[in-house]
Amino acid sequence: MTATPVLLARLEAAVGGDAVLTDPAVLDGYRTDEAGIDAPRPAVAVVARSTADVQAVVRAAVEHRVPVVTRGAGTGLAGGANAREDAIVLLTRGLDRIVDIDEGNLTAEVDAGVITSALNAAVAARGLWYPPDPASIDTCTIGGNIATNAGGMCCLKYGVTGDFVLGLEVVLADGDVLRTGRTTMKGVAGYDLTRLFVGSEGTLGIVTRARLRLLPAPQPPATLVAAFPTVHAAGSAVVAATATGVRPSLLELMDRTTVAAVEEFAGSGLGDLDLGDAGALLLAQSDAGPAQAAYELDRLTAVCQAAGATATTSTTDPVQGEKLLAARRVAYTALQAKGATLLDDVAVPRPRIPELVERTEAIAAQHDLVIGTFGHIGDGNMHPTVVYDAADDAASRRARDAFDAIVETALDLGGTITGEHGVGLVKRSHLPGEIGPVGYRVHRAVKAALDPLDILNPGKAF
Numbered sequence: 512m513t514a515t516p517v518l519l520a521r522l523e524a525a526v527g528g529d530a531v532l533t534d535p536a537v538l539d540g541y542r543t544d545e546a547g548i549d550a551p552r553p554a555v556a557v558v559a560r561s562t563a564d565v566q567a568v569v570r571a572a573v574e575h576r577v578p579v580v581t582r583g584a585g586t587g588l589a590g591g592a593n594a595r596e597d598a599i600v601l602l603t604r605g606l607d608r609i610v611d612i613d614e615g616n617l618t619a620e621v622d623a624g625v626i627t628s629a630l631n632a633a634v635a636a637r638g639l640w641y642p643p644d645p646a647s648i649d650t651c652t653i654g655g656n657i658a659t660n661a662g663g664m665c666c667l668k669y670g671v672t673g674d675f676v677l678g679l680e681v682v683l684a685d686g687d688v689l690r691t692g693r694t695t696m697k698g699v700a701g702y703d704l705t706r707l708f709v710g711s712e713g714t715l716g717i718v719t720r721a722r723l724r725l726l727p728a729p730q731p732p733a734t735l736v737a738a739f740p741t742v743h744a745a746g747s748a749v750v751a752a753t754a755t756g757v758r759p760s761l762l763e764l765m766d767r768t769t770v771a772a773v774e775e776f777a778g779s780g781l782g783d784l785d786l787g788d789a790g791a792l793l794l795a796q797s798d799a800g801p802a803q804a805a806y807e808l809d810r811l812t813a814v815c816q817a818a819g820a821t822a823t824t825s826t827t828d829p830v831q832g833e834k835l836l837a838a839r840r841v842a843y844t845a846l847q848a849k850g851a852t853l854l855d856d857v858a859v860p861r862p863r864i865p866e867l868v869e870r871t872e873a874i875a876a877q878h879d880l881v882i883g884t885f886g887h888i889g890d891g892n893m894h895p896t897v898v899y900d901a902a903d904d905a906a907s908r909r910a911r912d913a914f915d916a917i918v919e920t921a922l923d924l925g926g927t928i929t930g931e932h933g934v935g936l937v938k939r940s941h942l943p944g945e946i947g948p949v950g951y952r953v954h955r956a957v958k959a960a961l962d963p964l965d966i967l968n969p970g971k972a973f
Contacts, residue, residue: 512551512554512596512597513533513554513555514533514554514555514577514599515575517575518554518555518571518575518577519531519533519555521571521574521575522555522557522567522568522571522599525564525567525568525571526557526558526559526560526564526567526568530557530558530559530560530564530605531555531556531557532555532556532557532558533555535552537556538552538553538555538556538600539552541553541556541582541585541594541600541602542593542594543585543590543592543593543594544582544585544586544587544588544589544590544591544592544593544935545585545586545587545588546587546588546589546590546593546854546935546936546937547851547852547853548590548593548936548937550590550593550594550595551594551595551596552594552596553580553594553595553596553598553599553600554577554596554597554598554599555599555600556582556599556600556601556602557599557600557601557602558602558604558605559601559602559603559605559606559719560605560606561605561606562606562680562682562688562719562720564605565601565606565682565717565719566682566686566687566688567686568599568601569682569683569684569685569686569717569966570685570686571599572599572966573684573685573686573964573966576964576966577597577598577599577966578595578597578598578599578965578966578967578968578969579598579599579600579601579717579966579967579968580592580593580594580595580598580599580600580601580713580968581600581601581603581654581658581713581717581967581968582600582601582602582603583603583604583623583624583651583652583654583655583658584604584626584647584650584651584652584655586645586647586650586651586655587655587659587932587933587935588854588856588932588937589659589712589856589929589932589933589934589935589936589937589938590935590936590937590971591658591659591712591713591933591934591935591936591968591971591972592655592713592935593935593936593971595969595970601717603622603623603624603652603654603719604624604652605624606622606623606624606625606654606719606720607622607624607625607626608621608622608625609621609622609625609629609630609633610622610720612633612634612637612639612725614637614639616694616696617639617724617725617726617727618677618694618722618723618724618725619633619634619641619722619723619725620720620721620722620723621653621720621721621723622653622654622719622720623652623653623654623657623717623718623719623720623721624652624653624654625652625653626649626650626651626652626653627641627643627644627645627648627649627651627652627653627656628648628649630653630723631648634725635728638727638728639725639726639727639728640725640726640727640728640729641675641723641725641726642665642669642670642675642726643656643661643662643663643665643666643669643670643671643672643675644663644664644665645661645662645663645931646663646840646843648663653721653723654718654719654721656672657672657673657676657679657708657709657710657718657721658710658711658712658713658718658933659672659710659712659931659932659933660672660673660709660710660931660933661931661932662887662892662930662931663931664761664763664839664887665760665761666887666889666890666892666931667759667760667761667762667887667889667890668758668759668760668761668798669726669760671931672709673706673709673710674724675723675724675725676692676705676709676721676722676723676724677692677693677694677705677722677723677724678690678691678692678693678694678705678721678722679691679692679705679708679709679718679720679721679722680718680719680720680721681708681716681717681718681719682716682717682719683716683961684715684716684961684962684963684964684966684967688719689704689716691704691705691708692705692722694722707957710933711972712933712934712935712968712971712972713967713968713971714958714962714967714968714969714971714972715957715958715961715962715967716961716967717967729760729798730798730799730800730801730804731798731801731827731829732760732761732796732797732798732804732829732832733796733797733798733801733804733805733807733808733825733826733827733832734794734795734796734808734825734826734831734832734835734836735793735794735795735796735808735811735812735815735823735824735825736792736793736794736795736823736824736825736835737792737793737795737812737815737820737822737823738789738791738792738820738821738822738823739789739790739791739792739793739815739818739819739820739821740788740789740790740791740819740821741790741791741819741865742764742766742767742790742791742864742865742868742869742884743865743869744790744791744818744819744820745764745790745791745792745793745818745865745888746764746861746862746864746865746868746888747818747819747865748793748814748815748817748818748819748820749762749764749793749861749864749888749889750861750862751814751817751818752810752811752814752815753861755810755814757797757807757810757811757814758799758807759795759796759797759807759811759889760796760797760798760799761794761795761796761836761889762793762794762795762887762888762889763793763794763795763836763839763885763886763887763888763889764791764792764793764794764864764884764885764886764887764888764893765791765792765794765838765839765842765883765884765885766790766791766868766872766883766884766885767789767790767791768875768881768882768883768884769842769845769846769883769884769885769896770789770791770792770838772842772845772846772848772849772883773838773841773842773845775845775848776841776844776845776848777837777841777845789821789822792838792839793815793820793888794835794836794838794839795808795811795889796832796836797811801827804827805827808825812825839885842883842885843885843894843896846883846896846898849881849898850881850898850899850900850901851898851899851900851901851907851910852896852897852898852899853896853897853899853910853911853913853914854894854896854932855893855894855895855896855897855914855917855918856892856894856929856930856931856932857892857893857895857917857918857920857921857926857927857928857929857930858890858891858892858893858921858926858927858929858930859891859893859921859924859925859926859927860891860924860925860926861888861889861890861891863891863924863925863926864888864891864893866924867884867893867895867920867921867924867926868884868893868895870920871884871895871917871920874913874916874917874920875897875913877913877916878909878910878912878913878916879909880897880898880899880906880909880910880913881897881898881899882895882896882897882898882913882917883895883896883898884896887930890930891926891930892930892931893930895917897910897913897914897917915941918938918941919941919944922941922944922945927945928941928942928944928945933972934971934972934973935971935972936970936971939970939971939972939973942972942973943973951973954972954973955973958973
């Protein structure tokens with residue numbers, strides 16, 4: 512479906528002809544995000560360079576009754592930015608200014624299209640730090656991170672994106688601009704509208720700018736890697752470590768399948784650590800400062816050994832520590848090298864993680880599939896990754912069935928269907944099972960109140 516001449520003329524008059532994209536080959540690049548769910552070519556794409564541009568696009572969409580799908584870098588993994596054939600895809604890449612870095616208040620004001628690593632580099636130059644670190648940090652945008660409430664490996668100690676959002680500028684479904692939050696350290700006047708829009712996946716409004724909380728730069732981290740015979744042993748170590756009061760900045764897990772894939776793909780990079788027939792790897796870091804970090808790693812090492820670790824290695828050298836973490840960073844890439852993938856994103860209470868992984872292994876056997884599990888065991892957010900042959904229709908169906916079975920397993924274990932990637936299209940059918948009929952009704956009521964014409968990213972999340 513193509514945009515009508517009247518709509519195109521309206522958009523070109525509002526934002527300039529060079530910002531309105533109609534070439535079918537170009538539009539094909541905006542059909543899907545990285546979730547692997549096919550989607551139709553959108554009617555048109557528009558590059559927004561200002562909040563006024565976003566307002567103009569939304570008002571044109573309202574007038575012509577066409578949906579708007581907002582797209583940052585397209586790195587999402589839930590189908591949240593997938594296009595529709597009648598849609599305007601609104602590209603936020605032109606909203607790329609770091610407006611202000613306030614060292615006194617430890618805040619930054621940035622446009623939604625700013626790349627997350629670019630913000631990190633800018634604040635690091637002033638001795639500051641923006642902690643959220645999604646895996647796509649070098650390509651994803653702040654606006655996309657806010658839309659999905661993205662996380663990363665530092666979440667265990669520092670929290671997710673929403674914990675660092677102090678205020679937002681949002682274009683609403685009627686084209687008006689809402690500004691939420693405040694510049695003071697404290698304030699409780701009115702509803703917390705900032706939190707309402709964080710994680711709303713572009714269904715309630717379009718974020719154009721954000722005020723973010725910063726921290727002083729952390730101390731260089733100390734790193735520990737431990738090999739275990741089973742995931743259950745590694746999970747026991749995590750539960751025991753939590754009870755000690757030690758608070759690592761990072762605590763990651765890779766199961767046997769993932770470790771083998773990483774070894775095959777790039778070698779583990781784990782130096783002299785003897786993996787043997789490791790059933791799981793646990794990777795931890797502490798950024799508490801030299802003395803405290805060494806103490807925390809000693810405690811963690813003792814806990815791991817008591818839980819049955821077959822080998823451990825640690826370092827206080829940040830460069831060597833990064834080499835040790837390289838195995839975890841390439842986990843998804845290593846699994847992708849083995850075939851098409853469906854990357855899951857579930858979270859369960861920490862004591863239930865071993866059961867989640869064990870039941871995932873049973874699901875893999877039941878559906879005759881390879882499933883590698885890795886993720887943020889410190890906060891219970893795991894990424895079981897289904898590997899399959901996309902050219903085989905039967906294998907594709909089994910993969911989707913296995914993916915859904917893992918999601919339902921997480922709910923059965925008292926967990927959530929998504930820890931950091933969002934609902935999007937991938938998990939839309941599972942949302943009612945988590946939030947219940949009353950919660951679902953309230954979600955629909957909020958959507959109807961803010962977007963009565965269902966213009967903003969319709970069909971996503973619920």
